[in-house]
Amino acid sequence: MASTSTSSISLQNNAPGKRFPSSPTSKPLHSNLKFPFSMPATKATGIKSSSTTKYNEVVIDEEMDKIRRLQNGSDVRGVALEGEKGRTVDLSPPAVEAIAESFGEWVINGLEKEKGRVVENVKVSLGRDPRLSGASLSVAVFAGLGRAGCLVFDMGLATTPACFMSTLLPPFTYDASIMMTASHLPYTLSTMFKTPPARVDFMSNYAKHLRDIIKERVNHPLHYDSPLEGFQIIVNAGNGSGGFFTWDVLDKLGADTFGSLNLNPDGMFPNHMPNPEDKTAMALTRAAVLENSADLGIVFDTDVDRSGVVDKEGNPINGDRLIALMSAIALREHPGTTIVTDARTSMGLTSFITDRGGQHCLYRVGYRNVIDKGVQLNKDDIETHLMMETSGHGALKENYFLDDGAYMVLKIIIEMVRMKLAGSDEGIGSLIKDLEEPLESVELRMNIISEPRHAKARGMEAIETFRSFVEEGRLEGWELDSCGDCWVSDGCLVDLKDDPASVDAHMYRVKVSDEKQGQHGWMHLRQSIHNPNIAVNMQSMVPGGCLSMTNILRDKFLLASGMDKILDITQIDKYARTGLVK
Numbered sequence: 041m042a043s044t045s046t047s048s049i050s051l052q053n054n055a056p057g058k059r060f061p062s063s064p065t066s067k068p069l070h071s072n073l074k075f076p077f078s079m080p081a082t083k084a085t086g087i088k089s090s091s092t093t094k095y096n097e098v099v100i101d102e103e104m105d106k107i108r109r110l111q112n113g114s115d116v117r118g119v120a121l122e123g124e125k126g127r128t129v130d131l132s133p134p135a136v137e138a139i140a141e142s143f144g145e146w147v148i149n150g151l152e153k154e155k156g157r158v159v160e161n162v163k164v165s166l167g168r169d170p171r172l173s174g175a176s177l178s179v180a181v182f183a184g185l186g187r188a189g190c191l192v193f194d195m196g197l198a199t200t201p202a203c204f205m206s207t208l209l210p211p212f213t214y215d216a217s218i219m220m221t222a223s224h225l226p227y228t229l230s231t232m233f234k235t236p237p238a239r240v241d242f243m244s245n246y247a248k249h250l251r252d253i254i255k256e257r258v259n260h261p262l263h264y265d266s267p268l269e270g271f272q273i274i275v276n277a278g279n280g281s282g283g284f285f286t287w288d289v290l291d292k293l294g295a296d297t298f299g300s301l302n303l304n305p306d307g308m309f310p311n312h313m314p315n316p317e318d319k320t321a322m323a324l325t326r327a328a329v330l331e332n333s334a335d336l337g338i339v340f341d342t343d344v345d346r347s348g349v350v351d352k353e354g355n356p357i358n359g360d361r362l363i364a365l366m367s368a369i370a371l372r373e374h375p376g377t378t379i380v381t382d383a384r385t386s387m388g389l390t391s392f393i394t395d396r397g398g399q400h401c402l403y404r405v406g407y408r409n410v411i412d413k414g415v416q417l418n419k420d421d422i423e424t425h426l427m428m429e430t431s432g433h434g435a436l437k438e439n440y441f442l443d444d445g446a447y448m449v450l451k452i453i454i455e456m457v458r459m460k461l462a463g464s465d466e467g468i469g470s471l472i473k474d475l476e477e478p479l480e481s482v483e484l485r486m487n488i489i490s491e492p493r494h495a496k497a498r499g500m501e502a503i504e505t506f507r508s509f510v511e512e513g514r515l516e517g518w519e520l521d522s523c524g525d526c527w528v529s530d531g532c533l534v535d536l537k538d539d540p541a542s543v544d545a546h547m548y549r550v551k552v553s554d555e556k557q558g559q560h561g562w563m564h565l566r567q568s569i570h571n572p573n574i575a576v577n578m579q580s581m582v583p584g585g586c587l588s589m590t591n592i593l594r595d596k597f598l599l600a601s602g603m604d605k606i607l608d609i610t611q612i613d614k615y616a617r618t619g620l621v622k
């Protein structure tokens with residue numbers, strides 16, 4: 041059977057502090073590695089080739105090129121099965137095998153360099169979400185890693201953060217880990233699957249690790265081992281990998297999880313996509329919380345690197361609200377801390393953070409950018425405990441800078457119990473009561489009109505022209521935004537350091553003011569990380585603010601600069617004329 045699937049592989053190195061000297065980006069901690077695809081032509085097994093050496097080389101070069109192009113943002117990403125309209129399979133088993141082999145070699149080389157000697161028994165774990173293409177691709181990963189000389193450990197159904205933790209928690213402490221997931225992207229069908237490597241039950245250990253943290257931090261005066269007694273918590277795992285949190289964490293800590301939804305893994309995702317940004321996921325969770333008068337609802341994405349919650353009044357807490365909630369917790373624990381977010385957050389969120397004595401650093405979209413920025417700030421002695429993207433990826437300094445949706449929820453649960461023990465019945469929603477929400481919030485996209493291989497350069501040209509227009513004052517009342525007093529001072533997204541962080545997509549945010557209302561909103565223009573398009577995000581505190589910004593963008597920038605020739609402005613035009621997004 042054939043169907044559609046976009047799949048991606050997150051490749052993770054070993055424990056923090058044990059950084060591979062050979063890491064090409066020398067990114068610390070759990071970076072999804074941009075390892076070089078260094079496989080020699082002779083070792084390109086699995087890739088079809090003819091008998092003449094010359095032809096072999098050409099074919100292999102082409103194939104290798106195709107494989108290299110699968111690197112997308114911070115993952116290796118591609119279509120795993122036939123059936124998706126207009127797209128062909130590019131993350132095929134041979135490609136996956138080649139990637140896994142190359143990764144295995146990279147890990148071994150890194151360790152050998154670090155230790156200055158030949159290393160043996162290099163251990164790599166593999167986890168996957170319930171997506172059905174995962175089964176056949178796992179076989180390819182096992183083969184590739186095995187060929188590179190690694191010992192392979194199959195974690196089976198797992199979460200992305202658990203894969204990372206498998207490099208840290210004893211007795212496992214694998215040297216590296218691979219997670220196969222396509223997060224919230226579409227489902228697929230499966231093929232049969234045989235398991236050659238050793239099976240390990242890591243998830244139970246990871247769940248115990250989470251339980252121990254909750255017990256220790258709550259330190260319940262009456263029932264230490266069951267600190268969640270008396271709380272009803274509903275989990276919606278969306279049929280992804282997150283069900284374990286219900287039976288292996290919450291139930292075992294004494295919580296009542298009756299009413300939980302979609303806990304069984306099902307690669308067809310029959311109810312809705314597991315995604316805290318998904319309206320259906322949030323609405324169903326809200327309904328379950330209200331129906332059961334539960335204390336909290338939790339929504340995980342497929343591989344549990346993101347989560348969202350619903351408070352006891354049924355209010356969905358995701359996006360900016362989730363960042364505000366986590367900021368309130370982080371600022372109580374670490375007064376004055378800096379909090380890094382992507383630059384699509386509201387002006388209200390900035391006030392929320394600064395009113396509590398925190399610093400808000402707006403940075404590039406892309407969870408890796410946001411997390412890496414936090415790592416960098418800490419290195420520069422700017423204490424930064426929380427890094428979060430509006431997409432729901434949130435990482436804490438105390439947890440290895442790891443974006444773990446389960447850990448984030450753990451922090452919220454601990455806070456909920458703490459409030460109750462302190463005599464408050466208000467629930468966690470009360471922590472963000474004063475968050476001011478924007479009146480209007482709009483996202484529009486412009487496709488880049490270009491051959492795919494020139495799209496990035498074209499997109500960059502458009503974004504940089506936008507920057508010049510703003511700097512030259514050609515868009516009255518528009519000014520490049522800055523990000524407080526850290527070193528990203530010339531617009532929120534320009535890195536003035538001697539060794540600037542590499543940019544995966546160009547983007548700028550501008551503050552928008554007019555004579556009558558002062559600063560009433562912002563606009564953010566950026567290249568998409570994954571696709572050949574430009575995203576335009578904007579928010580306004582006044583009615584009609586987004587419409588007027590869009591008109592200025594179209595008339596005074598896109599048409600005036602001629603950028604409408606390289607960008608498809610249909611959506612902008614339609615919104616400017618009708619106020620409708622789609």
Ligand SMILES: O=P(O)(O)OC[C@H]1O[C@H](O)[C@H](O)[C@@H](O)[C@@H]1O
Nearest residue numbers: 405406407431567568569570571
């Ligand atoms: O650039 P886009 O296509 O809008 O995608 C941007 C998003 O890509 C992925 O989903 C990343 O996980 C997010 O961190 C990022 O925000």
